[in-house]
Amino acid sequence: MMEITLQHYLVLSTILFAIGLIGVMRRKNLLLLFFATEILLNAVNIAFAAISSYYGDLTGQMFAFFIIAVAASEVAVGLGLLVLWYKRTGKIDLDAMTSMRG
Amino acid sequence: MLENSIFVLLALFLLLGSAGMVGFKQTLFSAISFMMAMLALAGMFALLDNSFLFLAQIMVSVGAVVVLSLLVIVSVNVKEENLPKEPAKFRWMLFAVVLVAPLAIVIYKALTYMPHTWAKTGEGYGSLKMMGMTLFKDWVLPFEIVSVLLLAAMVGAIVIARKEPSNDA
Numbered sequence: 001m002m003e004i005t006l007q008h009y010l011v012l013s014t015i016l017f018a019i020g021l022i023g024v025m026r027r028k029n030l031l032l033l034f035f036a037t038e039i040l041l042n043a044v045n046i047a048f049a050a051i052s053s054y055y056g057d058l059t060g061q062m063f064a065f066f067i068i069a070v071a072a073s074e075v076a077v078g079l080g081l082l083v084l085w086y087k088r089t090g091k092i093d094l095d096a097m098t099s100m101r102g
Numbered sequence: 103m104l105e106n107s108i109f110v111l112l113a114l115f116l117l118l119g120s121a122g123m124v125g126f127k128q129t130l131f132s133a134i135s136f137m138m139a140m141l142a143l144a145g146m147f148a149l150l151d152n153s154f155l156f157l158a159q160i161m162v163s164v165g166a167v168v169v170l171s172l173l174v175i176v177s178v179n180v181k182e183e184n185l186p187k188e189p190a191k192f193r194w195m196l197f198a199v200v201l202v203a204p205l206a207i208v209i210y211k212a213l214t215y216m217p218h219t220w221a222k223t224g225e226g227y228g229s230l231k232m233m234g235m236t237l238f239k240d241w242v243l244p245f246e247i248v249s250v251l252l253l254a255a256m257v258g259a260i261v262i263a264r265k266e267p268s269n270d271a
Binding site: 003004005006007008009010011012014015016018019020021022023025026027029031032034035036038039042045046049050052053054055056057058061062064065066068069070071072073074075076077079080081082083084086092 | 103105106109113116117120121123124129132133136139140143146147150151152154155158159162163166167170171174175177178180191194195198199202205206209210213214216218220221227232233236237241244248251252254255256258259262263
């Protein structure tokens with residue numbers, strides 16, 4: 001059996017990013033949009049951590065740490081907005097959010 | 103080898119969890135499989151000797167993000183018939199998979215030409231002490247900016263979620 005190398009981590013990160021992208025583009029449930037965004041960010045995190053270990057340099061881990069912080073704040077604000085939107089309209093359908101259409 | 107089997111297991115959980123997150127119709131099931139994916143991701147960080155990221159992932163992603171999302175899902179409690187209609191969802195996903203697969207193969211082929219050896223890391227690589235030293239020596243300014251961002255997000259979330267603007271003159 002072959003050894004786990006950087007390529008495995010990067011291909012895993014690619015597949016995960018693709019799954020997240022499909023989730024962002026094709027799902028209409030607003031809550032799932034946040035989950036899919038998290039998946040996208042965490043796919044990048046895997047790549048950062050793997051490359052950081054590959055070079056023996058801590059910079060990639062720093063980036064991953066900052067991405068985690070940004071993702072947390074994004075979810076906090078986004079879920080607040082979602083609750084507000086649901087109270088106003090009773091829907092969490094992305095295609096129904098057309099009030100800003102020109 | 104033990105490391106290989108752990109990697110395969112974690113990757114399987116990660117992919118299954120995120121695929122389930124995209125595929126389930128019920129939001130609660132999606133949240134649970136998202137939590138599974140996040141736990142597997144934390145295990146992946148541990149496999150890469152990043153103990154700090156492992157702890158941060160568990161605490162932030164699983165402890166904060168998933169719990170907050172579950173709270174919102176349970177308190178919003180969308181009825182089954184109020185969930186958005188998504189006809190032909192799986193056909194689109196299959197199409198996207200077919201579209202993405204060559205890209206992953208190309209990336210794998212391109213990366214096989216890189217040297218296969220991992221860098222020799224010294225004692226305590228990725229430990230809390232070393233991360234702290236790097237964070238507060240070289241990365242102080244980004245760290246402070248992230249603190250300001252988190253403060254702004256917290257204040258913003260509170261302002262958004264407040265019941266009524268008290269004196270909106």
